[in-house]
Structures are given as structure tokens and as C-alpha cells.
Amino acid sequence: MNTPASIPPPFKNGGTCRDTPVLKERGQREVFCGLTGIIWLHRKMQDAFFLVIGSRTCAHLLQSAAGVMIFAEPRFGTAILEETDLAGMADAHEELDREVARLLSRRPDIKQLFLVGSCPSEVIKLDLTRAAERLTVEHAPHVRVLNYSGSGIETTFTQGEDACLASMVPVLPSTDQRELMLVGALPDVVEDQAVSLLTQMGIGPIRVLPAPRASDTPGVGPNTVFACLQPFLGDTAAALTRRGATMISAPFPFGEEGTTLWLRAIADEFGVDDETFDRVTAAPRARARKAIANASAALQGKTIFFMPDSQLEIPLARFLTRECGMEAIEIGQPFIHKGLVGPDLDLMPAGPTISEGQDVDKQLDRVRAARPDLTVCGLGLANPLEAEGLTTKWAIELVFTPVHFYEQAGDLAGLFSRPIRRRALLKLEAAE
Amino acid sequence: MKLTVWTYEGPPHVGAMRVATAMKGLHYVLHAPQGDTYADLLFTMIERRDHRPPVTYTTFEGRDLGEDTAGIFKQTCQDAYDRFKPQAIIVGASCTAELIQDDPGGLAETMDIPVPVIPLELPSYQRKENFGSDETFYQIVKALARPMDRTPEVTVNILGPLALGFRHRDDIEEIKGLLYEMGIGINVVAPFDATPEDITRMGAAHANILMYPEHAETAARHLERTCGQPYTKTVPIGVAATHEFVAEVAQICGVEPRKDLSRLRQPWWSKSVDSTYLTGKRVFLFGDATHVKAAARIARDEMGFEVVGLGCYNREFARSIRDLAKDFGVTPLITDDYLEVEKAIEDASPEMILGTQMERHIGKRLGIPCAVISAPVHVQDFPARYSPQMGWEGANVIFDTWIHPLVMGLEEHLLAMFREDFEFHDEAGPSHHGGHAPKPSENGGPAPQTAVTHGGPAPQTPRDISGTGNEAGAAQAQTEAQSSGSDVMVWLADAERELKKIPFFVRGKARRNTEKFATEQGLQEISLDTLYEAKAHYAR
Ligand code: SF4
Numbered sequence: 001m002n003t004p005a006s007i008p009p010p011f012k013n014g015g016t017c018r019d020t021p022v023l024k025e026r027g028q029r030e031v032f033c034g035l036t037g038i039i040w041l042h043r044k045m046q047d048a049f050f051l052v053i054g055s056r057t058c059a060h061l062l063q064s065a066a067g068v069m070i071f072a073e074p075r076f077g078t079a080i081l082e083e084t085d086l087a088g089m090a091d092a093h094e095e096l097d098r099e100v101a102r103l104l105s106r107r108p109d110i111k112q113l114f115l116v117g118s119c120p121s122e123v124i125k126l127d128l129t130r131a132a133e134r135l136t137v138e139h140a141p142h143v144r145v146l147n148y149s150g151s152g153i154e155t156t157f158t159q160g161e162d163a164c165l166a167s168m169v170p171v172l173p174s175t176d177q178r179e180l181m182l183v184g185a186l187p188d189v190v191e192d193q194a195v196s197l198l199t200q201m202g203i204g205p206i207r208v209l210p211a212p213r214a215s216d217t218p219g220v221g222p223n224t225v226f227a228c229l230q231p232f233l234g235d236t237a238a239a240l241t242r243r244g245a246t247m248i249s250a251p252f253p254f255g256e257e258g259t260t261l262w263l264r265a266i267a268d269e270f271g272v273d274d275e276t277f278d279r280v281t282a283a284p285r286a287r288a289r290k291a292i293a294n295a296s297a298a299l300q301g302k303t304i305f306f307m308p309d310s311q312l313e314i315p316l317a318r319f320l321t322r323e324c325g326m327e328a329i330e331i332g333q334p335f336i337h338k339g340l341v342g343p344d345l346d347l348m349p350a351g352p353t354i355s356e357g358q359d360v361d362k363q364l365d366r367v368r369a370a371r372p373d374l375t376v377c378g379l380g381l382a383n384p385l386e387a388e389g390l391t392t393k394w395a396i397e398l399v400f401t402p403v404h405f406y407e408q409a410g411d412l413a414g415l416f417s418r419p420i421r422r423r424a425l426l427k428l429e430a431a432e
Numbered sequence: 433m434k435l436t437v438w439t440y441e442g443p444p445h446v447g448a449m450r451v452a453t454a455m456k457g458l459h460y461v462l463h464a465p466q467g468d469t470y471a472d473l474l475f476t477m478i479e480r481r482d483h484r485p486p487v488t489y490t491t492f493e494g495r496d497l498g499e500d501t502a503g504i505f506k507q508t509c510q511d512a513y514d515r516f517k518p519q520a521i522i523v524g525a526s527c528t529a530e531l532i533q534d535d536p537g538g539l540a541e542t543m544d545i546p547v548p549v550i551p552l553e554l555p556s557y558q559r560k561e562n563f564g565s566d567e568t569f570y571q572i573v574k575a576l577a578r579p580m581d582r583t584p585e586v587t588v589n590i591l592g593p594l595a596l597g598f599r600h601r602d603d604i605e606e607i608k609g610l611l612y613e614m615g616i617g618i619n620v621v622a623p624f625d626a627t628p629e630d631i632t633r634m635g636a637a638h639a640n641i642l643m644y645p646e647h648a649e650t651a652a653r654h655l656e657r658t659c660g661q662p663y664t665k666t667v668p669i670g671v672a673a674t675h676e677f678v679a680e681v682a683q684i685c686g687v688e689p690r691k692d693l694s695r696l697r698q699p700w701w702s703k704s705v706d707s708t709y710l711t712g713k714r715v716f717l718f719g720d721a722t723h724v725k726a727a728a729r730i731a732r733d734e735m736g737f738e739v740v741g742l743g744c745y746n747r748e749f750a751r752s753i754r755d756l757a758k759d760f761g762v763t764p765l766i767t768d769d770y771l772e773v774e775k776a777i778e779d780a781s782p783e784m785i786l787g788t789q790m791e792r793h794i795g796k797r798l799g800i801p802c803a804v805i806s807a808p809v810h811v812q813d814f815p816a817r818y819s820p821q822m823g824w825e826g827a828n829v830i831f832d833t834w835i836h837p838l839v840m841g842l843e844e845h846l847l848a849m850f851r852e853d854f855e856f857h858d859e860a861g862p863s864h865h866g867g868h869a870p871k872p873s874e875n876g877g878p879a880p881q882t883a884v885t886h887g888g889p890a891p892q893t894p895r896d897i898s899g900t901g902n903e904a905g906a907a908q909a910q911t912e913a914q915s916s917g918s919d920v921m922v923w924l925a926d927a928e929r930e931l932k933k934i935p936f937f938v939r940g941k942a943r944r945n946t947e948k949f950a951t952e953q954g955l956q957e958i959s960l961d962t963l964y965e966a967k968a969h970y971a972r
């Protein structure tokens with residue numbers, strides 16, 4: 001039997017964050033909708049195109065979020081609904097078929113097309129599932145057409161990735177092979193590190209979802225075991241489970257400890273012995289610890305408040321409290337899937353408020369009352385809070401930057417320490 | 433349905449947000465799904481506002497649909513009033529809420545909100561951002577402004593500056609300066625920094641200054657009708673336009689057109705000999721109609737450029753852009769499809785683009801210098817320094833901004849003289865723009881020399897300054913030189929020595945021309961005589 005890499009301490013009063021009652025709030029939410037997931041998904045899936053069926057608002061959101069990527073012939077676009085589509089003057093399905101045909105004839109490199117639902121397309125009940133089926137037949141075998149919702153009425157920010165991956169699961173080929181599937185779109189460099197560590201332990205074959213190309217799509221079946229790389233993949237995990245696959249539950253691979261526990265859980269599943277595990281992980285663990293120690297000096301003893309954004313909040317709070325010496329005041333997530341973040345919650349002693357959802361004005365009142373040393377929040381809130389004298393870390397960067405696994409552990413701590421170091425560095429009071 | 437990747441304008445409710453965010457003491461309750469809050473970051477990031485836009489979103493979710501979204505709206509409206517205690521509220525729907533037909537205006541009316549609640553009808557599937565701002569400002573003015581006694585002294589309102597407006601902040605200061613010089617007081621500037629209470633005082637002004645027709649023309653017309661206030665038709669961007677503006681203001685206000693030109697440097701800068709090279713530069717203009725119209729005139733009459741194409745993305749002003757195009761003898765381009773703009777630019781092959789953020793990227797792709805003259809713009813066009821477009825200082829700013837991406841006069845001259853020399857070759861780009869210098873020609877490095885001596889592929893755009901004057905001919909000659917093996921050409925010692933006496937920056941050209949001449953003469957060796965015969969030949 002293996003010894004756990006790092007034994008969670010039995011907390012004094014017995015309570016962990018898992019036992020903390022969750023503060024559930026609704027009201028105004030200062031968050032992105034799931035359409036934003038397209039920004040990183042389209043980079044990862046190289047022969048996929050994401051066609052949002054939406055309004056000018058949706059197109060405007062994508063362009064605001066994608067910034068300069070827009071100018072690089074991106075593999076996404078918005079089919080903007082027009083007055084005639086709504087008034088029933090045009091058959092929306094015919095219109096859609098026409099747009100898709102035109103798009104595919106111009107982009108023969110596209111092998112997977114995602115029809116992405118938006119609030120407007122959902123409110124007018126445009127049946128994109130049917131459209132996807134119809135278009136799949138029409139464009140087979142060259143292109144496979146799938147659909148999911150990235151709308152603001154159904155999804156928050158990273159949930160767009162979950163909805164996208166979950167839409168692929170039912171059409172994954174069946175396999176009886178015992179394979180490890182890593183689930184979640186990570187930057188290639190990070191994904192390669194994960195695969196390499198596991199391979200060195202003799203674990204394989206390893207598949208990834210999403211695959212970079214349609215032709216590499218992994219299979220799934222009763223002998224598939226999978227591990228999520230991201231905490232926001234609840235629906236995808238459920239869909240894989242429905243296909244008979246088994247989930248390996250673990251804390252998420254942030255920081256040295258998180259990465260080790262995540263690898264350990266997979267190693268245990270595949271019967272890797274302690275000696276092999278230590279041989280493979282010892283050097284990168286030491287490197288990560290050292291890098292974190294350097295980058296986290298400014299974080300020791302500082303308080304942190306997470307506003308909800310991506311569902312990465314709980315695992316990151318676990319990393320920052322346990323490995324960087326921070327104290328969490330409130331950890332807000334747009335949605336809490338205890339089946340996924342449970343192991344992270346177990347590692348934190350009860351204390352911080354755990355909140356789900358948002359009523360932004362009330363939450364801001366709590367931020368102001370607590371005056372945390374660092375507030376993690378979205379770009380709509382960051383500058384206003386800075387102007388109130390609070391230090392912020394804007395959350396979106398955590399999704400766009402490589403932050404998982406050992407080699408990025410120092411960078412991850414650095415993302416949080418930089419704003420604090422900057423505040424200490426700038427001597428602007430005299431000018432204000 | 434229309435496939436879109438990039439849009440010049442956001443949806444109309446973003447226009448309404450720009451009015452609300454510009455103002456103080458006003459709150460916008462927007463019936464919208466979660467996710468539409470993305471628009472907040474345009475203000476907090478691009479414009480770097482230090483507070484949240486005064487907008488509360490109802491944030492309804494899927495499970496609320498078919499239940500009580502109207503109730504959510506009313507609750508949100510009440511909460512927003514209780515928390516922010518604004519002087520007035522505007523209410524409206526984003527594109528999604530428009531579809532669920534809750535009628536925010538009607539709902540708000542049934543509530544007991546003790547301040548004016550102004551409903552907005554913004555058709556999201558037909559209109560866009562500029563319509564949204566114009567309409568919102570109009571509705572606010574219509575609801576709050578009333579005819580009243582004029583101020584005893586001559587005052588005006590300044591209409592149109594908004595949040596997220598291209599240089600609106602500094603244009604206001606310029607306008608104030610122009611008015612100050614004529615002894616005209618300011619009654620209200622709106623929407624920028626105005627409160628709803630300020631709007632109620634607008635009727636006291638003698639006239640209105642319409643800064644940006646896109647954002648305030650409807651309100652200006654309304655005030656003309658209801659309060660009898662004339663409004664200015666000239667937008668003071670450019671020197672001539674500013675003179676006309678001053679004359680127009682003086683006339684409608686009955687004052688002397690006094691102006692202080694002591695800081696106006698643009699006309700002299702443009703006349704000075706270093707600017708001679710600007711003559712006839714072919715420029716393409718695109719942006720919002722107001723800025724394009726102003727820029728076209730500056731380009732032709734104040735910079736001496738040739739306008740080879742122009743257009744705008746806001747259809748509301750299509751007619752005036754067509755008239756303008758006729759005046760300039762070019763085909764107007766009215767489109768909101770950037771691919772069409774790119775195509776038109778490619779076809780016109782200008783030497784410079786004056787446009788928006790999008791044209792800046794088109795310019796980058798096509799290797800054409802670009803300066804920004806209109807929204808939409810990115811964070812770098814909300815500068816910390818004072819940079820108006822209007823008035824005298826605006827003219828100075830425009831001169832600097834437009835010529836900045838161009839190669840400087842003397843530098844261009846040197847480039848033309850020594851264009852095949854390796855430090856100076858055409859593709860090195862302007863020296864003051866190191867970060868932007870395009871790559872050397874594709875075959876790498878200082879192409880011209882290697883190309884000839886080693887028989888590599890010819891540079892992409894071989895040009896001839898040798899006197900034959902014909903680029904195609906030069907290219908052909910060069911290819912011939914290569915195929916006949918100029919790399920085996922032998923330089924005799926005295927010729928070689930003489931060549932070294934030629935200044936380094938023309939040496940390469942002299943060598944190539946001589947070799948070309950020798951090849952044409954069927955020579956294998958170059959003597960001192962060959963060198964001078966070649967020189968004479970090309971000097972012809
Ligand atoms: S929240 Fe809805 S309407 Fe708004 S951008 Fe997202 S999908 Fe489009």
C-alpha cells in the first residue's frame with residue numbers, strides 16, 4: 001500500500017471547508033457567459049470551428065474577450081440573428097444551413113463544427129441539436145457538427161468548456177481498452193508535462209479530451225479511467241461516467257502539493273509503487289517547492305478574497321493557503337461541484353466563507369468590510385477596487401496562463417504576488 | 433443571419449451604457465442575462481475608469497424564463513434605487529430581454545420610484561451602438577429638459593461627449609477654450625459629467641454646440657424645437673473647420689469671433705519644407721462619419737494628401753458620406769464588414785490609412801502605415817496625455833499623429849537615393865519605428881547584395897534607381913544578370929580599388945550596375961574603364 005504523498009492534517013476542530021455551509025446568493029452577477037470558453041478552446045482544437053448563433057451582443061462579447069486574436073483569422077464567428085430571423089420571415093434553419101455551407105466551403109480545413117447556443121437563440125428556441133444532426137448528415141464524412149450552449153442564461157465563463165466537452169462525449173468511439181483519459185483543455189506545454197510524468201511512471205496509454213484534432217479523438221468505455229485537469233468539468237465528468245468510465249478523484253494539480261496529490265491518485269489507480277513515484281517526482285517537486293518559496297515571499301500572512309469567476313477559486317485558495325501562507329476570507333465560485341472540488345475543500349480547515357453564485361453589490365460590501373490584502377476578481381471590478389485602495393488580481397489571467405503542474409507552480413504564485421509587490425513598489429501617494 | 437467576427441459597433445444597449453457611464457447621478461437598470469456584464473470592462477479597462485459603470489443588470493437565468501422575469505426586473509430596479517439613490521433612472525432591455533417581452537418601461541412605471549424613470553426602446557436586432565447613445569441621450573433630454581429663461585450672459589450647452597468616446601475628454605477642454613476666447617459661458621456639458629439635474633437646466637442656454645452628431649443630433653434637434661436653441665453644424669476638427677466653427681458660434685450667439693491662434697502650429701508645420709514630401713501621399717479614410725468627414729478635409733486641404741478612398745461604418749450618415757465622396761471624386765464605402773474595408777484598401781493601395789483600431793490591423797497586415805482617427809479604439813487611444821482632436825491644439829495633435837507612422841521627409845529622401853543599399857533598403861522601414869520595422873525581404877537579410885553576387889532569388893520588389901527608370905525592366909535586367917552568372921564576374925585590381933573609394937552607401941549599387949552593364953556588353957572582366965563606362969551609361 002502506498003503512503004499518501006502528503007497527509008492532510010486532521011484539523012483540530014474536525015471541520016474542513018467541505019463541512020462549511022455554503023452561502024448561496026443570487027442577484028447581479030459580474031461574470032462572463034460560457035461563450036468566452038471559445039477563446040481558448042479554438043486555440044486548442046485545431047480543426048474545429050465555433051459558430052455562435054447569437055446577437056450582436058454575443059459577437060461584441062467575443063471580440064472584447066478575444067482582443068487581438070480576432071485579427072488572426074480565428075476559427076470562430078457569430079451568425080448574428082437579424083430582424084427577419086426573429087419575425088419568422090426567414091426560416092432560421094434554412095438560413096443557418098446556408099451560412100454553414102458557405103463557411104465550410106471557404107474553410108475546407110474544418111473537421112468539427114460546433115454550433116454554440118446563446119441566450120437569444122435559446123429564448124427563441126432555435127433547435128440547434130436538430131440542426132447539428134441535420135448538418136452532420138449533410139456534411140458527412142468530412143465534417144462532424146455538434147452543438148452546446150454557451151449562453152449566459154445557462155453557463156458561466158469556464159462552464160462553456162464543460163458544455164463543449166460534454167457535447168463530444170456521446171459521440172466518442174467506444175473502446176474496451178484500459179486507458180487513462182485526461183480531461184480539460186490545457187496549454188500544450190502543460191499537457192506535455194503531465195503526459196510525460198505519467199508516462200515515466202509507466203502509465204499508459206494516455207489520451208486527452210479535447211484532442212488537438214478530430215482524428216485523434218479518444219475512445220471511451222467501461223475500462224476507461226479519467227482524471228479532470230480542471231474543476232469546472234462537472235457535466236463532462238457525468239457524461240463520461242454515463243459511458244461507463246471511472247473518475248479518479250483528486251485535488252487539482254496546482255502547486256507542488258496539488259500536483260503531487262493529483263499524480264498520486266492516478267499512480268495509485270495504476271498500481272505504481274512508491275519508489276517509482278518518488279523517482280519520477282522528486283526532482284520536479286523540489287524545483288516547484290523552491291520556485292514557490294521564491295515567488296510567494298510577498299504572500300505570507302496576507303489575506304485573500306475570491307469573487308466568483310471560473311470555479312478555479314477553491315483549488316487555488318487551497319494552493320495559496322497551504323503552500324503560500326495566505327489566509328482566505330471568502331472563496332466565491334459561480335458554481336460548486338463538490339464531486340470535483342471536494343478533495344480540495346477537505347484540505348482546508350473551516351474558516352473562510354464559501355459562497356456560490358453572486359449578488360455583486362452585497363459581495364462588494366463584504367470585500368470592503370474585510371479589506372483583504374488581495375482580491376481576486378474580474379476586469380469589470382478590478383480597477384474600481386484598486387481605486388478604492390484595494391489590491392486586486394484579475395481572474396481571467398488564471399484561465400489564459402499556464403498555471404498547472406510542477407513547472408508552473410512558481411509562476412502561479414507569482415501571478416498573485418506581483419500585484420502585492422507592485423503596490424509596495426509604487427510610490428505614487430505624493431502625486432495623488 | 434450574418435456571419436461576423438468583428439464589429440465596428442456594439443449593440444445599442446452599449447450605447448446607452450456609454451451615456452449612463454458618462455453621466456453622474458444617473459443609473460441604468462438593464463434587463464439582461466448574466467454575461468452581458470462583460471461590457472463593464474470596456475469602461476474599466478479600455479477607458480480605465482476608476483469606478484463601475486452605473487449599470488445594474490437583472491441577470492436572469494434559464495430557469496427564470498417562463499417564471500417571473502418581470503418580478504426579477506422590478507426587484508432589481510427597486511434594489512438599485514435603494515442602494516444608489518440616483519437622481520433619475522433609465523431602464524431598458526438587452527437583446528435577450530427584448531425577446532422575452534417584459535417591457536421594462538411599463539414595469540418600472542407601476543413602481544413607486546420617487547425619481548424620473550426613463551424607458552428606452554432600443555431595437556437590438558436592427559440598430560447599433562451609436563443609435564443607442566443618440567437615442568438614450570435624446571430620451572433623457574426629452575424627459576428632463578424644459579424651456580426656461582435664458583441666462584443673462586451668453587451661454588451654450590455642449591452636446592455629445594460620452595464615455596468610451598475617442599478623445600472626448602480632451603475635445604471638451606478645447607471647445608471650452610474656444611468659447612472662452614469669445615466670452616461665451618458654458619451652461620451644461622452633457623452627457624459627459626452631467627447629472628440629471630443639470631439636464632433640467634439645459635433650456636437656459638442660448639445655443640447648443642453639437643460636438644458629435646453621432647451621439648447627440650437627435651437631442652440637439654429636440655432642443656431646437658422645444659427650447660428654441662440653434663445648434664452648430666460644424667465640427668471643429670481641423671484648422672479650417674475650427675475657423676468656420678468659431679464664425680458659426682459667433683454668429684448664432686451674436687458675439688465677436690475672437691480667437692487666440694498663438695499656440696496653433698499645424699499650418700506652419702505643414703508649410704515647412706520638411707513636409708514637402710507629404711504632397712500627394714495617397715490616403716484611405718475609414719471610421720465614423722464625423723471623423724472621416726473632418727479627416728478628409730484636413731488630408732486634402734491642410735496636409736496636401738490625395739484621398740484615394742473613404743467610407744464609414746455608421747449607416748445613419750451614409751448620405752453625407754456619399755456627398756463627400758462625390759466631392760473627392762472617389763467611390764464611397766458604407767459598410768460594417770471589415771473584410772469589405774480590407775478589400776477596398778487593397779484595391780486603392782494607399783500609402784497611408786486613417787481609420788479605426790480595425791484599420792490599424794488591416795494596415796499591419798498589408799504593410800501600410802496607419803493612424804487612428806475614430807472609434808472603436810483600443811486602450812492606447814485613451815492616452816494619459818492631453819490629446820484632443822478638436823480646435824487648435826487638436827490640429828497640432830493630428831499633424832503629429834498622422835505623420836508619425838510615415839517615413840520622415842529627409843529619411844524618405846535618403847531611402848530613395850540609396851534604396852538598394854543594404855542599411856537603407858526600402859524594407860528597413862522608418863528608423864523611428866524600430867518595433868514595427870517589417871522583416872527584410874523573404875529570402876532573408878540584406879537581400880540586394882547577396883541576391884546578385886550569389887545568384888539568390890531576386891528581392892521581392894527590385895527597384896531601379898540607375899536611370900533606366902523602369903522597374904519591370906530593372907527586374908528583368910537583374911534576373912538576366914543572375915542567369916548569366918554575375919557571380920563569376922571578375923573585378924580587376926584597379927577597378928576593385930576604385931570601387932572602394934565610392935561611399936559605402938552607394939557602393940553596392942555601383943557594383944551591381946557595373947556588373948549588369950558588363951554582362952550586357954558580354955564582358956567577363958571589369959576594368960577601371962568598364963566601371964566608368966557603366967557610370968556614364970547609367971547617368972544618361
Ligand atoms: S450573455 Fe447571452 S446574450 Fe450576452 S453575450 Fe453571452 S450568450 Fe450572448
Ligand code: SF4
Pocket residue numbers: 792801802803804836837868
Ligand atoms: S506605432 Fe504608429 S504605425 Fe505602429 S501601430 Fe501605432 S500608430 Fe500604427
